[in-house]
Amino acid sequence: xxxxxxxxxxxxxxxxxxxxxxxxxxxxxxxxxxxxxxxxxxxxxxxxxxxxxxxxxxxxxxxxxxxxxxxxxxxxxxxxxxxxxxxxxxxxxxxxxxxxxxxxxxxxxxxxxxxxxxxxxxxxxxxxxxxxxxxxxxxxxxxxxxxxxxxxxxxxxxxxxxxxxxxxxxxxxxxxxxxxxxxxxxxxxxxxxxxxxxxxxxxxxxxxxxxxxxxxxxxxxxxxxxxxxxxxxxxxxxxxxxxxxxxxxxxxxxxxxxxxxxxxxxxxxxxxxxxxxxxxxxxxxxxxxxxxxxxxxxxxxxxxxxxxxxxxxxxxxxxxxxxxxxxxxxxxxxxxxxxxxxxxxxxxxxxxxxxxxxxxxxxxxxxxxxxxxxxxxxxxx
Amino acid sequence: xxxxxxxxxxxxxxxxxxxxxxxxxxxxxxxxxxxxxxxxxxxxxxxxxxxxxxxxxxxxxxxxxxxxxxxxxxxxxxxxxxxxxxxxxxxxxxxxxxxxxxxxxxxxxxxxxxxxxxxxxxxxxxxxxxxxxxxxxxxxxxxxxxxxxxxxxxxxxxxxxxxxxxxxxxxxxxxxxxxxxxxxxxxxxxxxxxxxxxxxxxxxxxxxxxxxxxxxxxxxxxxxxxxxxxxxxxxxxxxxxxxxxxxxxxxxxxxxxxxxxxxxxxxxxxxxxxxxxxxxxxxxxxxxxxxxxxxxxxxxxxxxxxxxxxxxxxxxxxxxxxxxxxxxxxxxxxxxxxxxxxxxxxxxxxxxxxxxxxxxxxxxxxxxxxxxxxxxxxxxxxxxxxxxxxxxxxxxxxxxxxxxxxxxxxxxxxxxxxxxxxxxxxxxxxxxxxxxxxxxxxxxxxxxxxxxxxxxxxxxxxxxxxxxx
Numbered sequence: 001x002x003x004x005x006x007x008x009x010x011x012x013x014x015x016x017x018x019x020x021x022x023x024x025x026x027x028x029x030x031x032x033x034x035x036x037x038x039x040x041x042x043x044x045x046x047x048x049x050x051x052x053x054x055x056x057x058x059x060x061x062x063x064x065x066x067x068x069x070x071x072x073x074x075x076x077x078x079x080x081x082x083x084x085x086x087x088x089x090x091x092x093x094x095x096x097x098x099x100x101x102x103x104x105x106x107x108x109x110x111x112x113x114x115x116x117x118x119x120x121x122x123x124x125x126x127x128x129x130x131x132x133x134x135x136x137x138x139x140x141x142x143x144x145x146x147x148x149x150x151x152x153x154x155x156x157x158x159x160x161x162x163x164x165x166x167x168x169x170x171x172x173x174x175x176x177x178x179x180x181x182x183x184x185x186x187x188x189x190x191x192x193x194x195x196x197x198x199x200x201x202x203x204x205x206x207x208x209x210x211x212x213x214x215x216x217x218x219x220x221x222x223x224x225x226x227x228x229x230x231x232x233x234x235x236x237x238x239x240x241x242x243x244x245x246x247x248x249x250x251x252x253x254x255x256x257x258x259x260x261x262x263x264x265x266x267x268x269x270x271x272x273x274x275x276x277x278x279x280x281x282x283x284x285x286x287x288x289x290x291x292x293x294x295x296x297x298x299x300x301x302x303x304x305x306x307x308x309x310x311x312x313x314x315x316x317x318x319x320x321x322x323x324x325x326x327x328x329x330x331x332x333x334x335x336x337x338x339x340x341x342x343x344x345x346x347x348x349x350x351x352x353x354x355x356x357x358x359x360x361x362x363x364x365x366x367x368x369x370x371x372x373x374x375x376x377x378x379x380x381x
Numbered sequence: 382x383x384x385x386x387x388x389x390x391x392x393x394x395x396x397x398x399x400x401x402x403x404x405x406x407x408x409x410x411x412x413x414x415x416x417x418x419x420x421x422x423x424x425x426x427x428x429x430x431x432x433x434x435x436x437x438x439x440x441x442x443x444x445x446x447x448x449x450x451x452x453x454x455x456x457x458x459x460x461x462x463x464x465x466x467x468x469x470x471x472x473x474x475x476x477x478x479x480x481x482x483x484x485x486x487x488x489x490x491x492x493x494x495x496x497x498x499x500x501x502x503x504x505x506x507x508x509x510x511x512x513x514x515x516x517x518x519x520x521x522x523x524x525x526x527x528x529x530x531x532x533x534x535x536x537x538x539x540x541x542x543x544x545x546x547x548x549x550x551x552x553x554x555x556x557x558x559x560x561x562x563x564x565x566x567x568x569x570x571x572x573x574x575x576x577x578x579x580x581x582x583x584x585x586x587x588x589x590x591x592x593x594x595x596x597x598x599x600x601x602x603x604x605x606x607x608x609x610x611x612x613x614x615x616x617x618x619x620x621x622x623x624x625x626x627x628x629x630x631x632x633x634x635x636x637x638x639x640x641x642x643x644x645x646x647x648x649x650x651x652x653x654x655x656x657x658x659x660x661x662x663x664x665x666x667x668x669x670x671x672x673x674x675x676x677x678x679x680x681x682x683x684x685x686x687x688x689x690x691x692x693x694x695x696x697x698x699x700x701x702x703x704x705x706x707x708x709x710x711x712x713x714x715x716x717x718x719x720x721x722x723x724x725x726x727x728x729x730x731x732x733x734x735x736x737x738x739x740x741x742x743x744x745x746x747x748x749x750x751x752x753x754x755x756x757x758x759x760x761x762x763x764x765x766x767x768x769x770x771x772x773x774x775x776x777x778x779x780x781x782x783x784x785x786x787x788x789x790x791x792x793x794x795x796x797x798x799x800x801x802x803x804x805x806x807x808x809x810x811x812x813x814x815x816x817x818x819x820x821x822x823x824x825x826x827x828x829x830x831x832x833x834x835x836x837x838x839x840x841x842x843x844x845x846x847x848x849x850x
Binding site: 014015016019020034035036037038039040041042043044045048050053055056059063073074077078081082084086087089093096097099100102103104106107109110111113114115116117118121122124125126127129131132137138140141142143219221224 | 409410411414452454526528535541542543544545546547548549551552555556559562563566567570573574577578580581582593594597598599600601602603604605606607608609610611612615616619620622623626630633830831833834838839840841842
């Protein structure tokens with residue numbers, strides 16, 4: 001069984017002779033004319049009546065799409081989705097988006113021109129074209145110019161075409177048949193190869209994914225966790241005592257504080273509250289009382305609070321006569337130095353804040369033990 | 382006229398009057414293939430193995446030191462506040478600059494129809510790609526945790542944040558990655574017809590298969606060529622804009638900041654010219670070696686070297702203007718900080734670097750005014766080496782000299798690179814030359830298809846071609 005004839009080639013030894021031959025051949029034979037050349041011969045497309053390349057238009061449109069999508073994405077990301085103030089400019093200040101807009105436009109345009117030309121317009125890669133196993137192909141990619149008369153649906157009159165080409169100056173003639181692609185370039189093999197590459201990518205992807213998931217902190221990917229520094233509350237072999245944290249130098253006092261020298265509650269009785277009873281002082285005292293005292297002593301100072309059960313201690317209510325009679329100084333001393341299970345609050349509250357808390361405790365006692373005459377005239381009406 | 386024997390143009394009149402010949406001796410399309418493509422088919426020479434051994438050992442040292450940097454952190458470098466940008470950014474700007482000559486030759490000169498570019502475009506484009514690979518290493522390792530480098534790209538993430546698109550550093554990511562991928566595409570498209578030639582010359586089954594795949598089954602039909610030619614010209618136009626934008630964006634990294642000595646409007650053109658300057662020096666250097674060792678003197682003629690040396694001379698003069706402008710800005714602005722920084726360039730701790738830069742970039746290239754030096758091997762290699770060193774030092778001056786004395790006098794700091802810095806710099810040279818050597822063995826170093834186009838008699842007369850060389 002003879003194969004179908006794809007085309008008849010005439011080989012010429014210069015671009016000049018081939019282009020001269022085109023009108024001569026076209027006069028004599030039907031069929032599609034195509035030229036195969038080692039390099040682009042300028043102007044030949046006019047002689048062969050081929051359509052103009054649409055590459056320029058494609059590139060322009062894709063470049064425009066690139067520019068628009070680039071700038072719109074930038075504005076959406078930095079102006080809408082995650083608004084970011086940079087140098088006090090408005091969110092949608094477009095000037096700073098121009099460089100990336102330009103780069104994206106060039107990227108889109110270049111890949112359209114390059115890959116669009118190769119893959120879409122030229123329909124490559126294509127390994128089954130009959131020309132690829134023509135005997136003349138090595139000559140064409142070297143220095144010969146082939147004019148081909150290709151079958152366009154109808155069978156070619158091989159003898160007539162050969163004569164026409166020879167008459168037009170072809171140095172040799174080749175008849176190209178439709179043949180199956182050679183083994184390694186068969187679609188089946190290429191498909192298998194692509195599948196294998198895809199599979200290899202998937203396997204290595206999974207290995208990487210699980211590797212990162214199971215060993216997230218392998219060296220060197222430790223995310224700066226391993227640092228030669230001292231952490232608070234940690235041991236250190238550097239210091240003789242083995243502690244990472246250092247004590248301040250003996251006798252150090254913090255700025256604005258004087259040491260509290262009163263020995264016991266009795267001695268503290270003589271202290272008097274230096275703060276005036278203003279709404280401001282009471283407000284701050286209430287804030288501190290609520291933060292530090294109320295968890296044990298209760299919001300009302302009655303010793304009923306959330307922590308008493310857990311703590312095991314039973315703070316006495318403020319609303320006994322003994323407590324009401326205590327001088328301010330003794331309350332201040334207990335807050336400062338602690339009493340039985342109650343710890344010192346000197347570290348949490350400054351001296352003035354402690355006196356403010358004393359005022360608030362006094363206000364609580366007074367409110368709990370309110371008399372009829374405490375009610376103002378206007379509101380009793 | 383037969384395409385096998387071509388008379389030399391210029392036989393009729395003195396060489397200096399005619400259009401200069403871009404080939405030496407008889408060259409035809411067939412002999413071109415036999416000369417250039419056969420290089421790929423032959424086994425490499427002993428000299429090549431020696432060169433590869435040296436460059437790959439240097440590269441391996443560089444790779445090991447990069448590994449050490451990643452394991453230990455960038456504390457092993459000399460960078461410290463206020464000189465937070467040291468060798469990493471110097472090398473990045475240097476290598477990106479080297480790449481620009483390739484795109485200039487392949488794209489801008491294509492648009493200007495400079496015929497001499499066809500013989501050197503392939504090599505220059507390959508050098509672009511290798512230089513950009515070397516450059517890309519530095520920002521990546523400079524971030525300290527390179528495995529998180531993908532944070533620079535805008536991708537939807539569970540943190541719900543996006544990169545700051547108003548930052549020149551993000552512009553850089555886009556510019557350099559676009560530049561790399563477009564250069565690669567441009568280079569590869571040019572290779573496709575040459576790979577088809579290699580496929581058709583191949584003897585072994587395996588070789589033929591590999592080249593068949595690589596050339597996508599290219600068959601040289603006129604429809605294909607028409608699309609190809611158009612696309613190639615468009616790509617050249619786009620790459621021209623791209624190459625100018627890339628180094629401008631690199632200069633924005635500096636110019637958009639407020640550091641005295643960086644915050645200047647002259648930076649983008651100044652950087653672009655400097656990039657082309659350094660790149661051409663590297664092309665001259667490599668081609669001077671390649672043309673001898675690969676016996677390509679008839680295709681890459683002394684005229685080519687002459688023209689490239691003229692480009693170097695032009696760039697050198699433009700650089701001189703830029704340096705003078707820096708001084709002028711410092712003086713005319715009456716800004717004491719810019720003035721101080723400028724004085725640091727010429728009279729400070731790094732004045733030696735400043736003066737070496739001026740000597741290497743401005744004074745030494747002036748030799749090229751003399752035709753004899755433009756055509757002399759020792760002279761052009763000397764100038765090219767001087768320019769390469771000078772342009773590296775220029776980036777050193779711009780970065781280190783400007784940073785080491787900042788606004789706060791207490792933090793002034795004398796920058797000294799460590800052995801790791803130097804090793805990584807050498808390592809990228811090793812990487813660059815390893816890739817150049819491998820490229821010279823496995824792919825055609827001259828774009829044979831493009832060369833065939835400019836051989837005499839390549840285009841038919843009545844379609845606008847000319848018989849003149």
